[in-house]
Amino acid sequence: MRTLLRPTGFVDSPFSHDGKVARLAGGLNWFAQAELIHGDGRRELVAVEGIEARFDEAMASDWTRLTSARAPLTMGARTIRLDQPQVMGIINVTPDSFSDGGAFADARAAAEAGAAMAQAGAAIIDVGGESTRPGAAAVWEGDEIERVLPVVQQLAAGGAAVSIDTRKSGVMSAAIAAGAGLVNDVSALSWDPHSAAAVSAAGVPVVLMHHQGDPATMQDAPHYGDVLVEVFGWLEERIAAAEAAGIPRARILVDPGIGFGKTVAHNLELFNGLALFHGLGCGLVVGASRKRMIGALSGEAPADQRLAGSLALALKALDQGAQIVRVHDVPETVQAIKVWRGLRDQALTPRLV
Numbered sequence: 484m485r486t487l488l489r490p491t492g493f494v495d496s497p498f499s500h501d502g503k504v505a506r507l508a509g510g511l512n513w514f515a516q517a518e519l520i521h522g523d524g525r526r527e528l529v530a531v532e533g534i535e536a537r538f539d540e541a542m543a544s545d546w547t548r549l550t551s552a553r554a555p556l557t558m559g560a561r562t563i564r565l566d567q568p569q570v571m572g573i574i575n576v577t578p579d580s581f582s583d584g585g586a587f588a589d590a591r592a593a594a595e596a597g598a599a600m601a602q603a604g605a606a607i608i609d610v611g612g613e614s615t616r617p618g619a620a621a622v623w624e625g626d627e628i629e630r631v632l633p634v635v636q637q638l639a640a641g642g643a644a645v646s647i648d649t650r651k652s653g654v655m656s657a658a659i660a661a662g663a664g665l666v667n668d669v670s671a672l673s674w675d676p677h678s679a680a681a682v683s684a685a686g687v688p689v690v691l692m693h694h695q696g697d698p699a700t701m702q703d704a705p706h707y708g709d710v711l712v713e714v715f716g717w718l719e720e721r722i723a724a725a726e727a728a729g730i731p732r733a734r735i736l737v738d739p740g741i742g743f744g745k746t747v748a749h750n751l752e753l754f755n756g757l758a759l760f761h762g763l764g765c766g767l768v769v770g771a772s773r774k775r776m777i778g779a780l781s782g783e784a785p786a787d788q789r790l791a792g793s794l795a796l797a798l799k800a801l802d803q804g805a806q807i808v809r810v811h812d813v814p815e816t817v818q819a820i821k822v823w824r825g826l827r828d829q830a831l832t833p834r835l836v
Contacts, residue, residue, distance in 0.1 A: 492516030509552025548764030558664025572600030611648030695744025
């Protein structure tokens with residue numbers, strides 16, 4: 484495998500550091516170093532200053548993607564900017580989701596909860612009708628459509644930017660027709676052979692999420708040689724497949740799939756290396772809200788008592804340049820991001836002498 488570039492050595496601002504720092508994905512983060520992850524497993528830390536002299540053609544392409552701004556998402560009449568962090572609120576219209584199963588099983592309650600999330604500052608409301616928690620069984624397409632369609636319709640009619648969280652092309656097409664403007668697929672368009680064509684024909688953005696195995700078995704014995712490199716390579720292949728189906732890279736986002744076929748150690752390694760994934764040239768989505776790793780690191784706290792851990796991981800993702808964090812607790816996350824953004828804005832405000 485080629486040499487990969489992982490941004491590190493983050494600094495508060497670029498001022499007085501001309502030529503010594505680079506901007507990460509056109510966002511609010513700047514870095515002074517990069518770790519070169521060589522194909523033979525060696526890792527080498529180098530300064531940004533003069534780094535381009537080390538590049539071969541593939542590294543130069545990755546560097547351009549690392550440092551280029553991400554195009555905004557067009558979701559119907561809504562435009563979602565990716566030059567600043569955004570929140571995606573989770574609405575599970577299911578009886579068996581790991582965190583909030585049954586809470587929004589009624590369409591009206593789900594739509595009202597989604598509207599409240601949008602009012603609290605969520606840029607996107609992600610509606611799902613099939614649990615993909617570890618051990619979950621697949622849901623029949625007709626049942627899934629019946630669950631999500633009225634929620635998508637109500638939220639879209641109210642002006643919310645809605646995404647549909649599904650692996651099934653029929654659900655994707657029905658939800659898009661009802662007003663959804665983005666597809667969030669935990670299988671990265673690999674579960675349903677018709678899904679890539681459905682997304683391409685609709686012209687909507689798509690989130691490609693990494694997974695190892697299917698929900699029923701993915702946590703049995705996940706294994707990687709180098710989880711960071713392998714997830715990067717897998718997502719790169721799925722991006723190529725999506726592009727081959729007619730989906731331009733500007734409409735593709737990637738998600739490393741925290742908790743989907745990973746141990747706690749794998750998840751932590753992915754978080755520490757998240758900035759690597761900007762080399763794919765796509766917006767980065769991170770969903771770790773209330774997940775099992777938080778409980779594992781905090782005395783087995785139950786899912787409804789993992790807010791503090793969820794916020795810690797969301798802010799870690801922002802520090803690594805993630806453009807979208809997918810969360811259950813929208814008001815608290817929005818507040819945390821506003822404080823984070825205040826710190827960044829102050830650091831990026833030139834001092835007057």
